[in-house]
Amino acid sequence: MISSSPIEGIPSRLWTYLLSKALIRSDLRWGEAGSKGINRLVETLINDNYTITGKNRFKAEFVTAGGVALSEINLSTMESKKFSGLFFAGEALDIDAVTGGFNLQAAWSTGFAAAKAIADNFF
Secondary structure, eight states, X not given: OTTSOSSTTOOHHHHHHHHHHTTOOTTSOHHHHHHHHHHHHHHHHHHXXXXXXXXXXXXXXXXXXXXXXXXXXXXXXXXXXSSTTXXXXXXXXXXXXXXXXXXXXXXXXXXXXXHHHHHHHHO
C-alpha cells in the first residue's frame, strides 16, 4: 500500500502529508497510482518549498531522533543505498545526540558531503 513509505525512517504523518501534496490517495496500491501520480510525488519530493516561521515556542532546540537510518545511506556521499540520486543530510537522518552544537555540526558536515557528491557526480 502507498500509505507506508518505501524509505525507512520517514514518519507516517510526513509521508501522508507528502502523498496529499502530490494528490495521491493513501489507500491506493503503488500500481494504482500510475505514472502521473508517481511523477507528481517525485516532483513534490524534489521541488516542494517549506517556510520556516520561527523557533519552537518553548525555546527548546533538540536534535531530532528518528529519520532515515544511517545504515540506509552511503556515509561518504549521503546517497540512499536504495534510491540512486537521492541524498539525505542534517535532521532528515537518524542522528541522536546531546545538543550544544553537535546537531549543527552534523547538519553542516552531512550537507557538505551530500553537496560535494552531487557536484562531483552530476555536474
